[in-house]
Each structure stands twice: as structure tokens, then as C-alpha cells.
Amino acid sequence: MAKPAKPSGVHKHRFTAMGTPCEVQVETRNSKLATELARIGEAEARRIEEKYTRYKPTGIVWAINNAGGQPVEVDEETAGLIDYAGQVHALSEGRFDVTSGVLRRAWKFDGSDRVPDAEQVAALMPLIGWGKVRWERPRLTLPPGMEIDLGGICKEYAVDRAAMAMMAQGDCPALVNFGGDLRTTRAKANGRWAVAIESLDPAKAAGGLLHIGEGAIATSGDAKRFLLRGGKRYSHILDPRTGWPVEGPPRSVTVAARTCVQAGTLSTLAMLLGPGAEAFLKAEKAEAWVLW
Template sequence: MGANPVSIKRGPCGVSLVRSHDHWAGRFAAMACPCDVLIEGGPQAQAKRMVDAIAECAWRIERKFSRYRPGSVVHYINDTAGTVVTVDDETANLLDFAATLTNLSQGRFDITSGTLRRAWTFDGGDRVPTQEQIDALLPLVGWHAVQWTRPVLRLRPGMQIDLGGIGKEYAVDAAAAIANTVAPGVSCLVNFGGDVAVVNARSDGQPWRVGIEKPDRLGTPAHVVQLYRGGIATSGDSRRFVLSGGQRYSHILDARTGWPVRNAPHSVTVTAETCTQAGSVTTLAMLQGENADAFLKSSGMDYWLQ
């Protein structure tokens, strides 16, 4: 079937929607990444409602949780560090989840480690901070120093939180749930910058095909995963790194030391029941460094290392 362009104007960027063979394809931008929505068949009006709702969901979560937006919850928490803040249930759920990941990783993952970005800039350049620069920031890193008794939060003065390590996967799952509310039973794939969720199996029994790109050849798939439902996520250093003296430094930092994890794979991809679950496992695996493969084997999940 030929392409049938449709424009949906919402938010700062707008949404495109086209018919492609046996499905609808929507696209918009959110959370500093391209976002794609694939919808199995059905009328155009239904596809418009679904893509519209998914885009609004992504933009809402970005507005609420981006540390870069002055009106966001995270920006407010960071700006008022040292004082008591009472948060809503959605924010509290994310903080509880982040605390769980910190415990599971034995402190390697920590949402207060965003402060270390003052020393590290993972833009493909060659600037590596000194140990003295990192040591100056480490007193501001550590969930153990945060006072958190749901729903009351208090950071030490100078501390910050960053939900970027869990926010995109959460947004994918939230968007998939909304799609199913708008059109119950319709198969839909939500892809936010490589983090994917599929809600409902396709009526023809065929899977959605998701490519895992090669870290050294971006845009070229190394593997194609057949996904009927559930989530898939990838963590890696293909786009964010420092290269200095022949050594590549990943953007995935060990919050305990302030330094990138050593000997980690270039990328880890995992499938799971949800995108949030898949993303959590990929992050925890990357933080294991050279033990990532053993960690993933023990998880019992399907995974791909590169």
C-alpha cells in the first residue's frame, strides 16, 4: 500500500504518521531522541489517536522528570537540595525503584551520580578528569546520604538526582499502556531511542522485528530480534564515550569510584516482560564489567553482548 502522510500537530515538534504496507508508522522527538510507533493495521483515525496519546505521554514524562527543564520535579528537587520536599506517587515510585537498583548493584548504580557530569563530558572527545576533580565530587554522591521516607525526600546541600538511567524505559512502558487503553487489543510497538515495548500480539501471528545495531557501525544491525510482546533495551557506549591515549572510557560510571566501568561490553541488549525490566538488567550487567556475561547467564533472560 502506498504511503499516506498525515500530520498531527502536538507539542513543540509535531508528529508524522504514514501508512507503510500492513502497518501505520508514527514518528516524533522526545527526551533528546527519535521516537517511533508502529501500529498494526486498523483505521487511520485510530492510529492517529494512538500516536497522539503516545507522544503526549512521552512529552509529559519529559516535562516532569528531565533535570534540564526548570519546571520539572527533578529540577525543583535539585534546586532546593538541603530542604525537605514532598513528592507525588509517580515520583515516589521512581525513587523507590532507583533505590532498589542501588541496592542490587551494591552502590554501583546511583541516581545521585549525575553530579559527576561536572567532571566527565562523554562527547567523543579526549578530556579525562583528574582524580582530584573526581574526589571533589564524590562527597556529593551516594544514596545512603539521602533522607528518603516516602513521600518525603531531602538531599544534602549540593547533591542532585538524575532519573535519566531509568526514565526512558519507564516512559516506553507508560506509553505502551496508554496505547492499549486507546485501542485495546491492537498490536503496537513503541520505540524511544532504541528502548522498545510491544503491547499485544499481532493478529497475523507475526513478530515485530527489532534490530540491534553494531557498536562500531551505527545504523547497521548486528542481530534482528523477533518480538511478539514485552520489552527490549540496550545499554552501551557506542554514542557516549571519551577516547584518550588509545583508551575508550564508557559513559557508564561506577558511582562508588566516579570512574567508568572497566572491561565492560560495548553493548548489552536484553528482552524481558517490560522495557523497564530489560533496561534495569542491561544497566546492572554493564556495571559488572568483565563479569557481565556471567551476570546475564544467571538472570535466565535472553541477551546479546557485543
């Protein structure tokens, strides 16, 4: 997980959204403008959380998941996210699948040794598969019992949306960081933003520093979410085609890209490819840091 270092002369606004610590940093001498921009960023995070959470009946994902097999018409923003999810599903050959969230019923990645029975996982597999979903823009129909979960896209999407909303209201340098996935609006006046990469060693606060001007960084990893049984580590990175953890993934993949959605997609796909992570990132010509 990437965490911004603490630069001087920058206004900082912290809050919690999407179940994760969030921070907006704004470099300006105008404290009133900094406050306004930070609140715009927070408002966008909360809007997206309310709209796409699967836990509360506040938005479209809840409506889709509770439609009982009936079609649900979605708005243009949601249609764009669903289109993107479908594109990534195809690109990943089914490794990325927004219908795979039901696997949480079997897998609890709490650091314990409670690995589910094969029968428990197998019972969920009929409820997984993007190919079973009927998507005729703007109407989406889920077979009864299936769910979609856009959590694999939404945090990075929220970062991008917050950064763009802030840029629309002010041109001062800013950094949006939601749970370690971040984007800057442009370089700081005196140079680049310093970003600390979380160390895999609990004894170390950071694993190194990156310096970025304008762009985004996202990290995927299993440093904190895993199971351990008989000396074998079970990553929380699940292959929806099998219902079981990906074999031999990196511990962490950090990617820099133009947008946070791009960075997050590349880091996630790299993790899903397990031992093939670095070859994939090299083929994509991605600026990336892989820890094993």
C-alpha cells in the same frame, strides 16, 4: 541500540522527546485510531519528560534539586520511581546511583582524549551517594549541593507508560520505540515484530534482527559515548563508587523482558558489572545479547 525494522501495513508516527528520536507504530486498518493511539503514546512521553527533566523548572526533579536541603513532598508516581531507584541501588551494591549525575561536570564523553584530572573527579565524590539522601515516603531531602537524576530509569518507564496508555484505548498491535528502547503491546496479526540491533561497525546498518511478539527490549552500550587516550578506551558507564568508568564493560548489552523497565535495568546492571556482565545475565536467566 535497538531499532524496529520497517514492517509493511503499519502506521508510523515519529517525533523527538527526551533528547532522542521516538517512534510509535500501530497495526490497524483504522487510520484514525492509529493516529489517536500514536498521539496518546507521544503525549505520555512528553508528560514524563516535563515532569522528570532536571533542566527545566517544570516538574519534581527540578524542585528536589533546587530545594536547598529542604524536604520535598512527592506524588505517588514519583515515590514509586524513587523506591525503585533505591531497590536497584541495593541490588547493584551501589553501582546504580541516581545521585551520580554530578559526574557530568567532570566527564564529557565526546570521543576526544580529554580525561579529567583525578582531583576534579575526587572533588565531586562528596556529592554522590544514595545513602546520604533522606527518603521518608513521601518526603525526600537532599543535602545541599546534591542532585538526583532519574534519567537512568525514565526513558524505559516512559516506554512502558506509553504502551499501557495505548493499550487502554485500543487493542490493536503496537510498538513503542523511544531511542532504541521499546515495547510491543502484542504480536502483529501476521507474526512477530522485527527489530534491528544496531551494529558496532559503522559500515553496517544493523548487527542483526530479533523477532518479538509481546514484550520489551532495551540496550545499554558505549558505542557512541566514550573517550580515547593513549590507546585506552574510557566508557561512559561510570561507577558512582569511584567516579571513574567501569573497567572492561561490554560494548553493548541488549535484554528482552516483559517490561522495558525490567529490560533496561538488567542491561544497565550488566554494563556496570564490566567483565561480569554475562555471568550476571546468566544468573538472572535473562534473554540477552552481549557484544564485546
